[in-house]
Structure formats: C-alpha cells, structure tokens
Amino acid sequence: MATREEITSGLAEILEEVAGVNQDDVAEGKSFTDDLDVDSLSMVEVVVAAEEKFGVKIPDNEVQNLKTVGDAVTYIEANA
Amino acid sequence: MSTVDVVVTGLGATTPLGGDVASTWDAMLAGRSGVSSLTQEWAGQLSVRIAAQIAVDPSEVIERVRMRRLDRSEAMAIVAAKQAWADAGLAGTGLDPERLAVSFGSGIGGAITLLDQDDILEKSGPRRVSPHTVPMLMPNGPAAYVGLEVGARAGVRAMASACATGAEAVALGLDLIRAGRADVVVAGSTEAVIHPLPIAGFASMRAMSTRNDEPERASRPWDKNRDGFVLGEGAGALILERADHAAARGATVYARLAGAGITSDGYDIVQPDPECKGGIRAMSMAVRDAGLTGADIKHVNAHATSTPAGDMGEVLGIRTAVGDHPVITSTKSMTGHLLGAAGALESIATILAIRDSVVPPTINLDDPDDRLDLDVAAFKARPLDIPAAMNNSFGFGGHNVALVFARP
Numbered sequence: 170m171a172t173r174e175e176i177t178s179g180l181a182e183i184l185e186e187v188a189g190v191n192q193d194d195v196a197e198g199k200s201f202t203d204d205l206d207v208d209s210l211s212m213v214e215v216v217v218a219a220e221e222k223f224g225v226k227i228p229d230n231e232v233q234n235l236k237t238v239g240d241a242v243t244y245i246e247a248n249a
Numbered sequence: 250m251s252t253v254d255v256v257v258t259g260l261g262a263t264t265p266l267g268g269d270v271a272s273t274w275d276a277m278l279a280g281r282s283g284v285s286s287l288t289q290e291w292a293g294q295l296s297v298r299i300a301a302q303i304a305v306d307p308s309e310v311i312e313r314v315r316m317r318r319l320d321r322s323e324a325m326a327i328v329a330a331k332q333a334w335a336d337a338g339l340a341g342t343g344l345d346p347e348r349l350a351v352s353f354g355s356g357i358g359g360a361i362t363l364l365d366q367d368d369i370l371e372k373s374g375p376r377r378v379s380p381h382t383v384p385m386l387m388p389n390g391p392a393a394y395v396g397l398e399v400g401a402r403a404g405v406r407a408m409a410s411a412c413a414t415g416a417e418a419v420a421l422g423l424d425l426i427r428a429g430r431a432d433v434v435v436a437g438s439t440e441a442v443i444h445p446l447p448i449a450g451f452a453s454m455r456a457m458s459t460r461n462d463e464p465e466r467a468s469r470p471w472d473k474n475r476d477g478f479v480l481g482e483g484a485g486a487l488i489l490e491r492a493d494h495a496a497a498r499g500a501t502v503y504a505r506l507a508g509a510g511i512t513s514d515g516y517d518i519v520q521p522d523p524e525c526k527g528g529i530r531a532m533s534m535a536v537r538d539a540g541l542t543g544a545d546i547k548h549v550n551a552h553a554t555s556t557p558a559g560d561m562g563e564v565l566g567i568r569t570a571v572g573d574h575p576v577i578t579s580t581k582s583m584t585g586h587l588l589g590a591a592g593a594l595e596s597i598a599t600i601l602a603i604r605d606s607v608v609p610p611t612i613n614l615d616d617p618d619d620r621l622d623l624d625v626a627a628f629k630a631r632p633l634d635i636p637a638a639m640n641n642s643f644g645f646g647g648h649n650v651a652l653v654f655a656r657p
Contacts, residue, residue, distance in 0.1 A: 187314075187316060187317070189312070189313070189314030210318075210381060211380075213380040214379065214380060217376060217377060248543040
C-alpha cells in the first residue's frame, strides 16, 4: 500500500509527463486547474495514467470532485 | 485581372533538405537529394523502403508536452508558419487580427494520429485513446493551429485537393485579399504520412519508385527510367499581403503573387488526362489572371513527380499554354513528393528563383524521355533573369492549379 507521499510523487511524475508540470510544484494543497494549469483534456490523460499506475478505477463522475492533488491522493489511497 | 496587388512578404519551410527556407534553398541550388532509406523496422515488409524524411524533426523545435498534442503534420505546419510570420516582421505592427486570415491545407491530414490511436484502441481499449485525438487528426487541424499561432480572426480555411493542396491554398489566399476579406493571409500546406499504411496504399497503385538500393537516384522526373514518385514530408508557408499594406509598413517584398488558375479535369479520379487539357486551362488562366502572356513566363517549376504516367502530359501542357521557351525544373527530383505540401514548397522555390535569378536543378535526368522537348535545368542550377515564373500542381481527383509569381 502506497503512502500519501508516494502517491503524490507518482502523480507528480504523471503531471510532468502529460502536462509539463514541474514535479517540484506538485503538492497536496495545489489545485489542478488554478495552480498547475492542467486543462480538461490533460486531466483526462492524468486520470487514465493514474488508474494504470495505482491500479484504481476513477469514474468520470468522480473526477470532477478531484480539485486538488490532495483530493486525488485521498481517493487513490481509499480505493487502490 | 484584379486591381488589388498581392505580394509575398514572408517565407517559412521545414523540408527533407533543411529545417528552414535558407538551408532548403541552398541544398536545392547545390542539387542535393533529400531521399534516404527507411530504416524503421516496419519498412522491412514494404516494397517501397525509401522516402524523403524531414531534415530537422519538429520535436527539435517544439517542446515535448506540446508535441504530445500535435499530429506530426500540425507540428510541421506550426514550424513553417512561425518562420514565415517572423520573416514578414508582422508581429507588433498593429495588424488588426480581424484582417488576418489563414489558408492552409494538407493532402491526407492526421493519418499517423488516426493509425497510432487505432493501435492503442486495439491493444489497450477505448479508455486509453488520447483525448487529443480529434484535434490531432481533423483535416482543418494544421490550419487551425497556424491560426492560433498568429492570432488570425478573419477566418481559417482548410484546403484539401491532394497534391494540389499547397498551390490551391495560396490561390485561395490571393482570392481572399483581392475580395477584401483580409489584408494578410498565412498560406501554405503540410504533409506527414511516412507510415506503412499510406506507403502501402500508394505502392499498391504502383505509383511509387521501388529503387530501394539507390535512394538518391530514385526521384527522376522526365528520365526514361523513372518508376514512380518518392514520398516526402514537410511543410511550407507564405505570408501573402495586400501590396499597399506591405508598402505602408516598409516590408521587404519577395515577389508579387500575380495570378492563379484553378481547373478540374472531369476525367478520372487518379489518372492524369494524357493531353493535360485541365492543366493547360489552369496555366492559361493563371497567365491571363496575371495580366501577362505566355512569353513573359521565363521559368516553370513543374509538378513532374517522376511517375511514368504523369510527367510528359505536363510538358505538352507547358508547351501549349506557355510556349517552348521557359526553362523548366522539377525540384521533386531532390525533395521527393511532399503531396499536399508540394505546392507550398515549390511556390517558395519559384519565388526564390525569381529573387536570385537562378533556376534550381532537376537531378537524375540521366536519360531524358524522348518526348521531353523543353529546356530543363538538368543537374546544375541555371542562372536566368526571371521577371515572372509559374508553379504547377496537379492532384488526385483531377485538381489543376497554376500560380504565377512576378518580380515586385
């Protein structure tokens, strides 16, 4: 079972690969759209890559609730 | 003949001969071939294993994350258009975006994206298909990205007329300015389909050269031993501008886009009319549209793709519509056939021939076809005073486009 830190750093790798986000900027309090500038199409790529990396299913109706990196970490932690 | 003069104030290109206009033109004048062996694993199964691959990959110019969201044809279009835009010096001149249009096309479009995403669909399922797929493969994608790049708001037009696309996009740009719909048009075309499926398709038509052991000698327009075209990739862009608009801002003018002629054969979906009737009408129309006569056209950058069926009809056409005096060339002997992008790249070559008073060579013309009764700048660039010149492009579907450029 991955720790919150491990999930955050895994998301940071995905965000850099998919959306060009600097990994150092990724932290639990950051908003995907407002702070990290991830647009809606890139968010779809992030979600699909995260599903694969962490072995979770993130349904589309859940994605809209994942406003911050911390929201995503919490969801992954609870559902992986 | 229109009362509105249109001039060319910027050029951009990324081609098998170079990553920009200057390197491409230098290589052309030196008679260098951009054709090489395809070393990719997938090429092994094909009867055609040569192509004219781009000299500078767009990923060397465009950052990685952006490249993920672009079809290769779109990336090349952006590279060429940015160069042309910078060359024209229009940034910061106060040009009203609502007077700036785009006319940009592609012969085949985002085929590589379509095929790559289909592989993902088959292998990993629909959820893994990229959310960027549609804007990457849509045929208006290159035009739309060019429009975004320069902030054009007078309309983004996406031309598609196979191998006549580039020339027809330039012709549409001329019309847009003459009709008063724009003051400046970014015109051009792009093509990136070096992939086993398009190659297999063209090869099945027996349209491509299979001279796999001699790539640099494979594209040989008008030569007796020509055996088909060589597929090339790349993009070309031209900034077209209303002449008084260019003059008012003191822009450097390469040439005047003096006239255009567009016709359709109504003959066959892929076979060229052996008598070149549609081509002759397009050439005659372009000369008339330019307010010139055939005698004024000193040079023709021919469509001549190196296919047994196509090359000689055009020679007959030039003789009929223009005369037996122009010095002709096929720069495809060096660049291969860039399909939809050919007309843009060859317009650039025609313009630079006028500017530099030199006709770029046709290489590989070792044994000219007996019916070749026009003067070709064979092997070596030919110095020539060129007040006006023509560029021809013909495409599958029976599209014929002739453009006339003239010294400003």
